[in-house]
Amino acid sequence: MTVLQLSSYDKLKSLLLGSMVDGGETVARTELARFAETLEIAENPDDMLPYLFATALMKRLDPVRNEQMNLYLRKYDVPQIELxxxxxxxxxxxxxxxxxxxxxxxxxxxxxxxxxxxxxxxxxxxxxxxxxxxxxxxxxxxxxxxxxxxxxxxxxxxxxxxxxxxxxxxxxxxxxxxxxxxxxxxxxxxxxxxxxxxxxxxxxxxxxxxxxxxxxxxxxxxxxxxxxxxxxxxxxxxxxxxxSDHQTSDAISRFINCWQHFSLVFELIDQLDIPPEQKRALKIFFSREIEDIIGNPEHLRCERHESxxxxxxxxxxxxxxxxxxxxxxxxxxxxxxxxxxxxxxxxxxxxxxxxxxxxxxxxxxx
CATH class of the missing domain: 3.40.50.150 (Vaccinia Virus protein VP39)
Structure with missing residues:
Protein backbone atom coordinates (compact mmCIF):
# COMPACT_ATOMS: atom_id res chain seq x y z
CA MET A 1 0.00 0.00 0.00
CA THR A 2 1.45 3.38 -0.99
CA VAL A 3 1.80 6.27 1.48
CA LEU A 4 -1.00 8.06 -0.39
CA GLN A 5 -3.29 5.04 -0.13
CA LEU A 6 -2.54 4.64 3.59
CA SER A 7 -3.39 8.29 4.17
CA SER A 8 -6.57 7.88 2.12
CA TYR A 9 -7.52 4.78 4.12
CA ASP A 10 -7.24 6.69 7.40
CA LYS A 11 -9.21 9.60 5.96
CA LEU A 12 -12.03 7.46 4.58
CA LYS A 13 -12.33 5.31 7.70
CA SER A 14 -12.53 8.48 9.79
CA LEU A 15 -15.32 9.82 7.56
CA LEU A 16 -17.23 6.55 7.86
CA LEU A 17 -16.94 6.67 11.65
CA GLY A 18 -17.99 10.31 11.67
CA SER A 19 -21.07 9.60 9.54
CA MET A 20 -22.37 7.25 12.24
CA VAL A 21 -22.74 9.90 14.96
CA ASP A 22 -25.72 12.23 15.22
CA GLY A 23 -25.48 14.94 12.59
CA GLY A 24 -22.32 13.44 11.12
CA GLU A 25 -23.73 12.44 7.73
CA THR A 26 -23.88 15.98 6.37
CA VAL A 27 -20.24 16.70 7.30
CA ALA A 28 -19.12 13.32 5.91
CA ARG A 29 -20.87 13.93 2.59
CA THR A 30 -19.23 17.31 2.19
CA GLU A 31 -15.79 15.98 3.10
CA LEU A 32 -16.14 12.98 0.80
CA ALA A 33 -16.98 15.21 -2.14
CA ARG A 34 -13.97 17.43 -1.41
CA PHE A 35 -11.71 14.41 -1.03
CA ALA A 36 -12.84 12.87 -4.32
CA GLU A 37 -12.12 16.14 -6.16
CA THR A 38 -8.45 15.92 -5.10
CA LEU A 39 -8.00 12.54 -6.82
CA GLU A 40 -6.76 12.24 -10.39
CA ILE A 41 -7.75 8.75 -11.41
CA ALA A 42 -7.20 9.36 -15.12
CA GLU A 43 -3.49 10.13 -14.52
CA ASN A 44 -2.57 8.33 -11.31
CA PRO A 45 -3.41 4.61 -10.92
CA ASP A 46 -2.86 4.84 -7.14
CA ASP A 47 -5.82 7.21 -6.90
CA MET A 48 -8.27 4.61 -8.25
CA LEU A 49 -8.69 2.62 -5.03
CA PRO A 50 -9.36 5.65 -2.77
CA TYR A 51 -11.74 7.03 -5.39
CA LEU A 52 -13.72 3.78 -5.54
CA PHE A 53 -14.03 3.65 -1.75
CA ALA A 54 -15.05 7.29 -1.63
CA THR A 55 -17.69 6.58 -4.29
CA ALA A 56 -18.98 3.58 -2.32
CA LEU A 57 -19.21 5.61 0.87
CA MET A 58 -21.00 8.40 -0.97
CA LYS A 59 -23.53 5.87 -2.22
CA ARG A 60 -24.07 4.82 1.38
CA LEU A 61 -24.70 8.42 2.43
CA ASP A 62 -26.05 10.12 -0.70
CA PRO A 63 -27.07 8.03 -3.74
CA VAL A 64 -27.69 11.12 -5.91
CA ARG A 65 -24.20 12.50 -5.34
CA ASN A 66 -22.79 9.00 -5.93
CA GLU A 67 -24.24 9.02 -9.45
CA GLN A 68 -22.30 12.21 -10.19
CA MET A 69 -19.06 10.74 -8.84
CA ASN A 70 -19.49 7.66 -11.01
CA LEU A 71 -19.41 9.59 -14.31
CA TYR A 72 -15.78 8.69 -14.92
CA LEU A 73 -16.43 4.98 -14.46
CA ARG A 74 -19.39 4.93 -16.85
CA LYS A 75 -17.03 5.40 -19.81
CA TYR A 76 -15.93 1.82 -19.20
CA ASP A 77 -19.34 0.39 -18.45
CA VAL A 78 -19.59 -3.17 -19.79
CA PRO A 79 -21.59 -6.14 -18.48
CA GLN A 80 -20.12 -7.59 -15.30
CA ILE A 81 -20.02 -11.10 -16.76
CA GLU A 82 -17.77 -9.87 -19.59
CA LEU A 83 -15.42 -8.32 -17.06
CA SER A 244 -12.24 -12.09 3.16
CA ASP A 245 -15.04 -11.37 5.62
CA HIS A 246 -17.54 -9.11 3.85
CA GLN A 247 -20.47 -11.03 5.32
CA THR A 248 -20.27 -9.16 8.62
CA SER A 249 -22.97 -6.56 9.24
CA ASP A 250 -20.50 -4.34 11.13
CA ALA A 251 -19.75 -1.51 8.66
CA ILE A 252 -16.33 -0.62 10.10
CA SER A 253 -15.09 -4.21 10.11
CA ARG A 254 -16.39 -4.65 6.58
CA PHE A 255 -14.60 -1.46 5.45
CA ILE A 256 -11.29 -2.62 6.99
CA ASN A 257 -11.55 -6.12 5.49
CA CYS A 258 -12.60 -4.76 2.12
CA TRP A 259 -9.70 -2.29 1.95
CA GLN A 260 -7.14 -4.92 2.96
CA HIS A 261 -8.43 -7.37 0.37
CA PHE A 262 -8.84 -5.05 -2.61
CA SER A 263 -5.73 -2.94 -2.03
CA LEU A 264 -3.71 -6.13 -2.48
CA VAL A 265 -5.84 -7.20 -5.44
CA PHE A 266 -5.14 -3.86 -7.14
CA GLU A 267 -1.40 -4.20 -6.44
CA LEU A 268 -1.43 -7.55 -8.22
CA ILE A 269 -3.35 -6.12 -11.16
CA ASP A 270 -0.80 -3.29 -11.51
CA GLN A 271 1.97 -5.91 -11.71
CA LEU A 272 0.35 -7.81 -14.60
CA ASP A 273 1.94 -7.63 -18.03
CA ILE A 274 -1.25 -6.54 -19.80
CA PRO A 275 -2.31 -3.29 -21.52
CA PRO A 276 -3.41 -0.38 -19.27
CA GLU A 277 -6.98 -0.55 -20.58
CA GLN A 278 -7.26 -4.17 -19.43
CA LYS A 279 -5.90 -3.27 -15.99
CA ARG A 280 -8.51 -0.52 -15.80
CA ALA A 281 -11.26 -2.92 -16.87
CA LEU A 282 -10.30 -5.41 -14.14
CA LYS A 283 -10.41 -2.64 -11.54
CA ILE A 284 -13.85 -1.60 -12.82
CA PHE A 285 -15.04 -5.17 -12.21
CA PHE A 286 -13.90 -4.95 -8.60
CA SER A 287 -15.26 -1.41 -8.26
CA ARG A 288 -18.77 -2.82 -8.48
CA GLU A 289 -17.98 -5.31 -5.73
CA ILE A 290 -16.54 -2.56 -3.52
CA GLU A 291 -19.61 -0.41 -4.11
CA ASP A 292 -21.91 -3.27 -3.13
CA ILE A 293 -19.90 -4.21 -0.03
CA ILE A 294 -19.53 -0.67 1.30
CA GLY A 295 -22.39 1.30 -0.24
CA ASN A 296 -25.49 -0.88 -0.34
CA PRO A 297 -27.96 -1.29 2.54
CA GLU A 298 -27.52 -4.50 4.51
CA HIS A 299 -30.62 -6.20 3.08
CA LEU A 300 -29.59 -5.48 -0.54
CA ARG A 301 -25.92 -6.49 -0.45
CA CYS A 302 -24.90 -9.32 -2.82
CA GLU A 303 -21.12 -9.60 -2.39
CA ARG A 304 -21.05 -11.48 0.90
CA HIS A 305 -17.56 -12.96 0.72
CA GLU A 306 -16.41 -14.94 3.71
CA SER A 307 -13.17 -16.20 5.15
Whole structure:
Protein backbone atom coordinates (compact mmCIF):
# COMPACT_ATOMS: atom_id res chain seq x y z
CA MET A 1 0.00 0.00 0.00
CA THR A 2 1.45 3.38 -0.99
CA VAL A 3 1.80 6.27 1.48
CA LEU A 4 -1.00 8.06 -0.39
CA GLN A 5 -3.29 5.04 -0.13
CA LEU A 6 -2.54 4.64 3.59
CA SER A 7 -3.39 8.29 4.17
CA SER A 8 -6.57 7.88 2.12
CA TYR A 9 -7.52 4.78 4.12
CA ASP A 10 -7.24 6.69 7.40
CA LYS A 11 -9.21 9.60 5.96
CA LEU A 12 -12.03 7.46 4.58
CA LYS A 13 -12.33 5.31 7.70
CA SER A 14 -12.53 8.48 9.79
CA LEU A 15 -15.32 9.82 7.56
CA LEU A 16 -17.23 6.55 7.86
CA LEU A 17 -16.94 6.67 11.65
CA GLY A 18 -17.99 10.31 11.67
CA SER A 19 -21.07 9.60 9.54
CA MET A 20 -22.37 7.25 12.24
CA VAL A 21 -22.74 9.90 14.96
CA ASP A 22 -25.72 12.23 15.22
CA GLY A 23 -25.48 14.94 12.59
CA GLY A 24 -22.32 13.44 11.12
CA GLU A 25 -23.73 12.44 7.73
CA THR A 26 -23.88 15.98 6.37
CA VAL A 27 -20.24 16.70 7.30
CA ALA A 28 -19.12 13.32 5.91
CA ARG A 29 -20.87 13.93 2.59
CA THR A 30 -19.23 17.31 2.19
CA GLU A 31 -15.79 15.98 3.10
CA LEU A 32 -16.14 12.98 0.80
CA ALA A 33 -16.98 15.21 -2.14
CA ARG A 34 -13.97 17.43 -1.41
CA PHE A 35 -11.71 14.41 -1.03
CA ALA A 36 -12.84 12.87 -4.32
CA GLU A 37 -12.12 16.14 -6.16
CA THR A 38 -8.45 15.92 -5.10
CA LEU A 39 -8.00 12.54 -6.82
CA GLU A 40 -6.76 12.24 -10.39
CA ILE A 41 -7.75 8.75 -11.41
CA ALA A 42 -7.20 9.36 -15.12
CA GLU A 43 -3.49 10.13 -14.52
CA ASN A 44 -2.57 8.33 -11.31
CA PRO A 45 -3.41 4.61 -10.92
CA ASP A 46 -2.86 4.84 -7.14
CA ASP A 47 -5.82 7.21 -6.90
CA MET A 48 -8.27 4.61 -8.25
CA LEU A 49 -8.69 2.62 -5.03
CA PRO A 50 -9.36 5.65 -2.77
CA TYR A 51 -11.74 7.03 -5.39
CA LEU A 52 -13.72 3.78 -5.54
CA PHE A 53 -14.03 3.65 -1.75
CA ALA A 54 -15.05 7.29 -1.63
CA THR A 55 -17.69 6.58 -4.29
CA ALA A 56 -18.98 3.58 -2.32
CA LEU A 57 -19.21 5.61 0.87
CA MET A 58 -21.00 8.40 -0.97
CA LYS A 59 -23.53 5.87 -2.22
CA ARG A 60 -24.07 4.82 1.38
CA LEU A 61 -24.70 8.42 2.43
CA ASP A 62 -26.05 10.12 -0.70
CA PRO A 63 -27.07 8.03 -3.74
CA VAL A 64 -27.69 11.12 -5.91
CA ARG A 65 -24.20 12.50 -5.34
CA ASN A 66 -22.79 9.00 -5.93
CA GLU A 67 -24.24 9.02 -9.45
CA GLN A 68 -22.30 12.21 -10.19
CA MET A 69 -19.06 10.74 -8.84
CA ASN A 70 -19.49 7.66 -11.01
CA LEU A 71 -19.41 9.59 -14.31
CA TYR A 72 -15.78 8.69 -14.92
CA LEU A 73 -16.43 4.98 -14.46
CA ARG A 74 -19.39 4.93 -16.85
CA LYS A 75 -17.03 5.40 -19.81
CA TYR A 76 -15.93 1.82 -19.20
CA ASP A 77 -19.34 0.39 -18.45
CA VAL A 78 -19.59 -3.17 -19.79
CA PRO A 79 -21.59 -6.14 -18.48
CA GLN A 80 -20.12 -7.59 -15.30
CA ILE A 81 -20.02 -11.10 -16.76
CA GLU A 82 -17.77 -9.87 -19.59
CA LEU A 83 -15.42 -8.32 -17.06
CA UNK A 84 -15.44 -11.54 -15.01
CA UNK A 85 -14.50 -13.59 -18.07
CA UNK A 86 -11.61 -11.17 -18.69
CA UNK A 87 -10.65 -11.59 -15.03
CA UNK A 88 -10.63 -15.37 -15.42
CA UNK A 89 -8.24 -15.06 -18.37
CA UNK A 90 -5.85 -12.36 -17.15
CA UNK A 91 -5.88 -12.37 -13.34
CA UNK A 92 -3.66 -15.25 -12.18
CA UNK A 93 -5.46 -16.01 -8.91
CA UNK A 94 -8.82 -16.58 -10.59
CA UNK A 95 -7.29 -18.32 -13.61
CA UNK A 96 -5.35 -20.75 -11.43
CA UNK A 97 -8.24 -21.28 -9.02
CA UNK A 98 -10.38 -22.36 -11.99
CA UNK A 99 -7.60 -24.63 -13.23
CA UNK A 100 -7.18 -26.30 -9.82
CA UNK A 101 -10.96 -26.68 -9.48
CA UNK A 102 -11.17 -28.38 -12.88
CA UNK A 103 -8.33 -30.74 -11.91
CA UNK A 104 -10.35 -31.81 -8.87
CA UNK A 105 -13.59 -32.15 -10.85
CA UNK A 106 -11.87 -34.20 -13.56
CA UNK A 107 -10.91 -36.85 -11.01
CA UNK A 108 -14.61 -37.76 -10.78
CA UNK A 109 -15.07 -38.14 -14.53
CA UNK A 110 -14.35 -41.68 -15.74
CA UNK A 111 -13.66 -42.36 -19.44
CA UNK A 112 -16.53 -44.11 -21.20
CA UNK A 113 -18.95 -43.70 -18.29
CA UNK A 114 -21.88 -41.28 -17.86
CA UNK A 115 -21.53 -38.39 -15.43
CA UNK A 116 -23.94 -35.87 -13.92
CA UNK A 117 -22.89 -32.28 -13.16
CA UNK A 118 -24.54 -29.53 -11.12
CA UNK A 119 -23.09 -26.13 -12.05
CA UNK A 120 -24.05 -23.39 -9.57
CA UNK A 121 -23.73 -19.97 -11.17
CA UNK A 122 -22.61 -21.22 -14.57
CA UNK A 123 -22.30 -17.69 -15.98
CA UNK A 124 -21.56 -18.03 -19.69
CA UNK A 125 -20.14 -21.53 -19.27
CA UNK A 126 -16.46 -20.56 -19.24
CA UNK A 127 -15.26 -23.13 -16.69
CA UNK A 128 -17.25 -26.13 -17.92
CA UNK A 129 -16.11 -25.39 -21.49
CA UNK A 130 -12.50 -25.47 -20.27
CA UNK A 131 -13.17 -28.77 -18.50
CA UNK A 132 -14.67 -30.34 -21.64
CA UNK A 133 -11.66 -29.25 -23.66
CA UNK A 134 -9.26 -30.65 -21.07
CA UNK A 135 -11.07 -34.02 -20.96
CA UNK A 136 -10.90 -34.24 -24.75
CA UNK A 137 -7.22 -33.28 -24.77
CA UNK A 138 -6.45 -36.04 -22.26
CA UNK A 139 -8.66 -38.49 -24.18
CA UNK A 140 -10.76 -39.02 -21.02
CA UNK A 141 -14.18 -38.38 -22.50
CA UNK A 142 -17.18 -39.68 -20.53
CA UNK A 143 -19.88 -41.49 -22.50
CA UNK A 144 -22.25 -38.60 -21.71
CA UNK A 145 -22.71 -35.62 -19.42
CA UNK A 146 -26.02 -34.59 -17.90
CA UNK A 147 -25.50 -30.95 -16.98
CA UNK A 148 -27.84 -29.07 -14.62
CA UNK A 149 -26.97 -25.38 -14.91
CA UNK A 150 -28.17 -22.89 -12.27
CA UNK A 151 -27.94 -19.24 -13.33
CA UNK A 152 -30.38 -16.42 -12.46
CA UNK A 153 -29.33 -14.28 -15.45
CA UNK A 154 -31.31 -15.84 -18.30
CA UNK A 155 -29.26 -14.13 -20.99
CA UNK A 156 -26.08 -15.62 -19.52
CA UNK A 157 -27.83 -18.97 -19.22
CA UNK A 158 -28.74 -18.99 -22.91
CA UNK A 159 -25.17 -18.01 -23.79
CA UNK A 160 -23.83 -20.75 -21.53
CA UNK A 161 -25.99 -23.37 -23.22
CA UNK A 162 -24.79 -22.27 -26.66
CA UNK A 163 -21.12 -22.20 -25.57
CA UNK A 164 -21.29 -25.58 -23.86
CA UNK A 165 -23.08 -27.32 -26.72
CA UNK A 166 -20.64 -25.94 -29.30
CA UNK A 167 -17.69 -27.06 -27.16
CA UNK A 168 -19.27 -30.47 -26.52
CA UNK A 169 -19.70 -31.10 -30.25
CA UNK A 170 -16.13 -30.06 -31.04
CA UNK A 171 -14.81 -32.26 -28.20
CA UNK A 172 -16.91 -35.28 -29.17
CA UNK A 173 -18.77 -35.40 -25.86
CA UNK A 174 -22.53 -35.86 -25.66
CA UNK A 175 -24.09 -33.32 -23.28
CA UNK A 176 -27.69 -32.93 -22.12
CA UNK A 177 -28.11 -29.34 -20.90
CA UNK A 178 -30.81 -28.56 -18.30
CA UNK A 179 -31.16 -24.80 -17.67
CA UNK A 180 -32.34 -23.71 -14.21
CA UNK A 181 -33.01 -19.92 -14.22
CA UNK A 182 -33.05 -19.31 -10.46
CA UNK A 183 -30.93 -18.02 -7.62
CA UNK A 184 -30.08 -21.23 -5.82
CA UNK A 185 -31.54 -20.05 -2.50
CA UNK A 186 -34.86 -19.40 -4.28
CA UNK A 187 -35.14 -22.71 -6.14
CA UNK A 188 -38.50 -24.47 -5.67
CA UNK A 189 -38.58 -27.76 -3.80
CA UNK A 190 -39.58 -29.62 -6.97
CA UNK A 191 -36.28 -28.71 -8.60
CA UNK A 192 -34.33 -29.93 -5.58
CA UNK A 193 -36.35 -33.17 -5.79
CA UNK A 194 -35.47 -33.50 -9.47
CA UNK A 195 -31.79 -33.00 -8.70
CA UNK A 196 -31.94 -35.80 -6.12
CA UNK A 197 -32.94 -38.33 -8.79
CA UNK A 198 -30.29 -40.37 -10.57
CA UNK A 199 -26.58 -40.82 -9.98
CA UNK A 200 -24.48 -38.78 -7.56
CA UNK A 201 -23.68 -35.38 -8.98
CA UNK A 202 -20.40 -33.58 -9.30
CA UNK A 203 -21.11 -30.10 -7.91
CA UNK A 204 -19.15 -27.05 -9.01
CA UNK A 205 -19.68 -23.55 -7.58
CA UNK A 206 -17.24 -21.05 -9.04
CA UNK A 207 -17.40 -17.66 -7.26
CA UNK A 208 -21.15 -18.10 -6.82
CA UNK A 209 -22.15 -19.11 -3.29
CA UNK A 210 -21.08 -15.83 -1.66
CA UNK A 211 -24.02 -14.16 -3.44
CA UNK A 212 -26.52 -16.04 -1.28
CA UNK A 213 -28.44 -13.68 0.99
CA UNK A 214 -30.25 -14.54 4.19
CA UNK A 215 -34.00 -15.03 3.95
CA UNK A 216 -36.50 -12.46 5.20
CA UNK A 217 -37.06 -14.68 8.22
CA UNK A 218 -33.44 -14.09 9.20
CA UNK A 219 -32.19 -17.66 8.76
CA UNK A 220 -28.75 -18.24 7.30
CA UNK A 221 -29.32 -18.71 3.58
CA UNK A 222 -25.88 -20.18 2.93
CA UNK A 223 -26.33 -22.84 5.60
CA UNK A 224 -29.68 -23.83 4.14
CA UNK A 225 -28.27 -24.21 0.62
CA UNK A 226 -25.30 -26.24 1.85
CA UNK A 227 -27.63 -28.55 3.80
CA UNK A 228 -29.70 -29.12 0.65
CA UNK A 229 -26.56 -29.83 -1.34
CA UNK A 230 -25.48 -32.31 1.33
CA UNK A 231 -28.88 -34.05 1.12
CA UNK A 232 -28.18 -34.78 -2.57
CA UNK A 233 -25.20 -36.92 -1.48
CA UNK A 234 -23.01 -35.52 -4.25
CA UNK A 235 -19.83 -37.26 -5.36
CA UNK A 236 -17.90 -34.06 -4.60
CA UNK A 237 -18.43 -30.32 -4.11
CA UNK A 238 -15.78 -27.92 -5.41
CA UNK A 239 -16.00 -24.21 -4.57
CA UNK A 240 -13.90 -21.22 -5.61
CA UNK A 241 -14.33 -18.28 -3.25
CA UNK A 242 -12.57 -15.04 -2.26
CA UNK A 243 -11.08 -15.18 1.24
CA SER A 244 -12.24 -12.09 3.16
CA ASP A 245 -15.04 -11.37 5.62
CA HIS A 246 -17.54 -9.11 3.85
CA GLN A 247 -20.47 -11.03 5.32
CA THR A 248 -20.27 -9.16 8.62
CA SER A 249 -22.97 -6.56 9.24
CA ASP A 250 -20.50 -4.34 11.13
CA ALA A 251 -19.75 -1.51 8.66
CA ILE A 252 -16.33 -0.62 10.10
CA SER A 253 -15.09 -4.21 10.11
CA ARG A 254 -16.39 -4.65 6.58
CA PHE A 255 -14.60 -1.46 5.45
CA ILE A 256 -11.29 -2.62 6.99
CA ASN A 257 -11.55 -6.12 5.49
CA CYS A 258 -12.60 -4.76 2.12
CA TRP A 259 -9.70 -2.29 1.95
CA GLN A 260 -7.14 -4.92 2.96
CA HIS A 261 -8.43 -7.37 0.37
CA PHE A 262 -8.84 -5.05 -2.61
CA SER A 263 -5.73 -2.94 -2.03
CA LEU A 264 -3.71 -6.13 -2.48
CA VAL A 265 -5.84 -7.20 -5.44
CA PHE A 266 -5.14 -3.86 -7.14
CA GLU A 267 -1.40 -4.20 -6.44
CA LEU A 268 -1.43 -7.55 -8.22
CA ILE A 269 -3.35 -6.12 -11.16
CA ASP A 270 -0.80 -3.29 -11.51
CA GLN A 271 1.97 -5.91 -11.71
CA LEU A 272 0.35 -7.81 -14.60
CA ASP A 273 1.94 -7.63 -18.03
CA ILE A 274 -1.25 -6.54 -19.80
CA PRO A 275 -2.31 -3.29 -21.52
CA PRO A 276 -3.41 -0.38 -19.27
CA GLU A 277 -6.98 -0.55 -20.58
CA GLN A 278 -7.26 -4.17 -19.43
CA LYS A 279 -5.90 -3.27 -15.99
CA ARG A 280 -8.51 -0.52 -15.80
CA ALA A 281 -11.26 -2.92 -16.87
CA LEU A 282 -10.30 -5.41 -14.14
CA LYS A 283 -10.41 -2.64 -11.54
CA ILE A 284 -13.85 -1.60 -12.82
CA PHE A 285 -15.04 -5.17 -12.21
CA PHE A 286 -13.90 -4.95 -8.60
CA SER A 287 -15.26 -1.41 -8.26
CA ARG A 288 -18.77 -2.82 -8.48
CA GLU A 289 -17.98 -5.31 -5.73
CA ILE A 290 -16.54 -2.56 -3.52
CA GLU A 291 -19.61 -0.41 -4.11
CA ASP A 292 -21.91 -3.27 -3.13
CA ILE A 293 -19.90 -4.21 -0.03
CA ILE A 294 -19.53 -0.67 1.30
CA GLY A 295 -22.39 1.30 -0.24
CA ASN A 296 -25.49 -0.88 -0.34
CA PRO A 297 -27.96 -1.29 2.54
CA GLU A 298 -27.52 -4.50 4.51
CA HIS A 299 -30.62 -6.20 3.08
CA LEU A 300 -29.59 -5.48 -0.54
CA ARG A 301 -25.92 -6.49 -0.45
CA CYS A 302 -24.90 -9.32 -2.82
CA GLU A 303 -21.12 -9.60 -2.39
CA ARG A 304 -21.05 -11.48 0.90
CA HIS A 305 -17.56 -12.96 0.72
CA GLU A 306 -16.41 -14.94 3.71
CA SER A 307 -13.17 -16.20 5.15
CA UNK A 308 -12.15 -19.68 4.09
CA UNK A 309 -12.38 -20.75 7.75
CA UNK A 310 -16.04 -19.64 7.84
CA UNK A 311 -16.84 -21.60 4.67
CA UNK A 312 -15.21 -24.73 6.08
CA UNK A 313 -17.20 -24.36 9.31
CA UNK A 314 -20.43 -24.02 7.31
CA UNK A 315 -19.58 -27.11 5.26
CA UNK A 316 -18.85 -29.19 8.36
CA UNK A 317 -22.12 -28.16 10.00
CA UNK A 318 -24.00 -28.99 6.77
CA UNK A 319 -22.69 -32.57 6.78
CA UNK A 320 -19.51 -32.41 4.71
CA UNK A 321 -15.97 -33.56 5.39
CA UNK A 322 -12.67 -32.75 3.65
CA UNK A 323 -12.00 -34.49 0.38
CA UNK A 324 -9.14 -37.01 0.62
CA UNK A 325 -8.46 -36.45 -3.09
CA UNK A 326 -6.93 -33.08 -2.19
CA UNK A 327 -3.78 -35.02 -1.33
CA UNK A 328 -1.42 -35.50 -4.22
CA UNK A 329 -2.93 -32.84 -6.47
CA UNK A 330 -0.14 -31.65 -8.75
CA UNK A 331 0.00 -27.86 -8.66
CA UNK A 332 1.98 -25.35 -10.64
CA UNK A 333 2.02 -22.12 -8.66
CA UNK A 334 2.94 -18.97 -10.62
CA UNK A 335 5.98 -17.05 -9.43
CA UNK A 336 5.06 -14.36 -6.91
CA UNK A 337 1.86 -16.08 -5.82
CA UNK A 338 1.49 -17.23 -2.21
CA UNK A 339 0.18 -20.79 -1.95
CA UNK A 340 -1.35 -22.35 1.16
CA UNK A 341 -3.18 -25.62 1.60
CA UNK A 342 -4.71 -27.98 4.12
CA UNK A 343 -7.06 -30.96 3.99
CA UNK A 344 -9.94 -28.70 2.90
CA UNK A 345 -8.52 -26.13 0.54
CA UNK A 346 -5.85 -24.67 -1.73
CA UNK A 347 -5.26 -20.96 -1.18
CA UNK A 348 -3.74 -18.38 -3.51
CA UNK A 349 -2.63 -14.91 -2.47
CA UNK A 350 0.30 -12.53 -2.13
CA UNK A 351 2.59 -11.46 0.68
CA UNK A 352 1.15 -13.12 3.75
CA UNK A 353 -2.50 -12.76 2.79
CA UNK A 354 -4.65 -15.40 1.13
CA UNK A 355 -7.08 -13.91 -1.40
CA UNK A 356 -8.79 -16.84 -3.15
CA UNK A 357 -9.46 -20.42 -2.07
CA UNK A 358 -10.46 -23.60 -3.87
CA UNK A 359 -12.40 -25.63 -1.31
CA UNK A 360 -13.23 -29.30 -1.88
CA UNK A 361 -15.66 -31.39 0.20
CA UNK A 362 -17.51 -34.70 0.19
CA UNK A 363 -20.50 -35.85 2.26
CA UNK A 364 -19.69 -37.37 5.62
CA UNK A 365 -19.89 -41.12 5.67
CA UNK A 366 -22.76 -42.82 7.43
Missing amino acids: FNLLAQKYPLVANASRFANSLLARYVHPGEPVSFLEIGIGTGRQIVSLLQELALQDRRPSSIELFAIEPNEQCLRQAQENVMVAAESCGIRVSFHPIPYEIESMPDEIWSRLAVGSSKIVNASFALHHIRDTHAGSAGKNGVLRKLSSLRPAVVVMCEPD TAHWIDRLERAGFSPNPDMNGLSLHIPMGVLSTSDEWHIGLGAGEINLVSVICAVPKKG
